[in-house]
Amino acid sequence: MKRLSGGLPLLDMRLGYSAPAVGRLFETLGTAGRSAYLRLLWTVDLCLPALFALFLSAAIRRGRFRNLAWVPALASACDYAENTAITILLLHYPQRMPALVQLSSLMTSLKFAGYLASLLLAIAGAVAGRAAAGSRLPFSPSQARTGRDAP
Numbered sequence: 001m002k003r004l005s006g007g008l009p010l011l012d013m014r015l016g017y018s019a020p021a022v023g024r025l026f027e028t029l030g031t032a033g034r035s036a037y038l039r040l041l042w043t044v045d046l047c048l049p050a051l052f053a054l055f056l057s058a059a060i061r062r063g064r065f066r067n068l069a070w071v072p073a074l075a076s077a078c079d080y081a082e083n084t085a086i087t088i089l090l091l092h093y094p095q096r097m098p099a100l101v102q103l104s105s106l107m108t109s110l111k112f113a114g115y116l117a118s119l120l121l122a123i124a125g126a127v128a129g130r131a132a133a134g135s136r137l138p139f140s141p142s143q144a145r146t147g148r149d150a151p
Contacts, residue, residue, distance in 0.1 A: 001040065004033035011086050012045070012079075015112060016105045019098040026093045034090050041083045049079035056118040063125020064132065071121060075114025082107035 001010060006028045011017055026034055053076035060069045085104035089097060 001033070001036060004029050004036060010037065010040075011104065012041075012082055012108060012111075014108065016109050017101070018105070019096060019101045022089060022101050023094075023096070026090070034093060038087060038090050041087055045079075045083055049076040049083075052076060052079075052115060056115070056122055059122035060118065060125055062129075063122060064128040065121045065125040068121050071114060072118040075111055075118055078107045078111040078114055082111055 005025060008025050008028055011022065011025065014021075029037060053072040056072035056075075057069045060066060060072070082104055085100055085107060089100060089104065
């Protein structure tokens with residue numbers, strides 16, 4: 001895909017994009033590249049959002065923020081909405097659809113924000129869980145290192 005796109009990043013790998021940027025990418029991809037992009041969206045990228053959501057949700061459920069385990073599903077939904085919008089743009093090229101480009105770009109930005117938030121929730125939840133578990137120890141961590149009882 002990198003060769004077909006002339007080094008331009010695919011839409012779902014950008015933080016945001018405009019209608020002219022979409023036109024440049026699709027023109028550069030050519031017919032073969034646009035077909036390959038469609039195949040990528042509906043093969044590999046069909047599974048990845050679900051896998052990301054399941055993994056991140058499970059990681060969040062193991063930590064202190066388990067009530068926010070739905071956030072990865074929202075990010076995944078944005079990912080699938082983005083893929084659908086990009087598919088429509090690809091299928092209707094060279095027709096210009098600026099409103100759909102804006103929606104697609106928004107879904108891409110929300111996808112990245114959602115996955116990042118999910119990752120941060122998982123990490124922060126694990127750290128907070130360990131800190132809470134450490135505060136319940138019957139003796140201090142310094143005593144554990146020295147092996148001596150408290151004076």
